[in-house]
Amino acid sequence: MTPAGLLPPLSLNGQTSTRIAVFAATPWEMRAIRSAFHPVVERTVDGMHTLVHVDRGQEYWLVQTGVGPEKARQCAARLLDHQSFSLIISTGFACALIAAGIGALLVGHELVYSGREATEPVPPIDVASEERDQLIRCLQARVPADT
Template sequence: MFIEFSFSCYCPSGVIVTAIGVFVATRWELAAVRQAFAASEMRVVGGIRCVVAQQGQVEWWLIPMGVGPEWATATARRVLAEQSFAAVWSTGFACALGPAGIGEVLIGTQVTMEDGREAGRPVPCAPVFVDWLRQAVQEQRLPVQSGRFVTVPRVLCRAEEKQEIARRAGGIGLDMESAALGFVTLERNIPFVIVRTTSDLVDESLPLDFNLFLRPSGWVKGVAACLAHPTSLIGLNRLRVQSRVAGTQLTAVFRACADKALREGLA
């Protein structure tokens, strides 16, 4: 299967390459994706330190955007103002909104932003990328499902909150960045897709209010919360194990994608 892209560029050797922008929220997710590539280098675009791995005629740009829709929007606008991509991928970990196992691959077909009252207009994912990703993942026999994603502006810590979103909005996956990133790509007419791995489930409550850690002085309050509730360490260990599984699967996803792109080409 071959995909024609609207953007290519010349690398210093004169070879035409296709650039794919892969946006991740945290350094743990970035590390998992980076591990899929044998070699990479650092480049700075829009003041953002990006990891760039080239395999064959494809450049994979791994771009840290921070946690939440505001960071995703700001980072995407800064990077896309200076660097062109054939496509933008939103990747990392996600909460499963339906039946799924830890580490299961979730591919988005569209995404909506939920503000707690109503869902915004959906951002579509490029069908050609949805199909290409599904093939890459299935070739490696990784568990996968595709469907709608939902983006929320804060961490949903209680199972009841997640379940309410699932009932109201439906979908297969929950995150904090994809819709914001998708809106920026929509403005610029760049193909967009979501591929994430499951790190927590719809019926699981998180051991702490992780929103504390997203505030400027939040780490102090977060540590204090751990000390005040030592039993939360059990939940944190469970989440650590689940995140490790999700990270291993995310590495496998990008190895599958890199191998397929190298074997078949993306353009």
């Protein structure tokens, strides 16, 4: 383990790597995400299976959480207790609150949390960032726009 208990980057090459966590709930969502990231290295964090892909100084950590907000919360908490990330992305049905075609890639610009019972109004948090924009460019290069 490195200082503070964090795992070392997979590729150093004199560069500082940026870590991005990508969470998906279901096996079929995970398969779709994994198909965009090859090759991957398997890592275990606090007993949790993760897949890590390294591309041009970026580490993409792919994690299947299971269905539901409690499983997602527990999984994210376990990973974040052991590793820091520049960006965290929830994929799959997390953004699908608008009409979209099958296979459409939806990328959120805001994070909204209304409490466990969805009764606490909270203003959205803007998540626009360099890392988010880099991930979008990477996905656009790997996923054809007309599929």
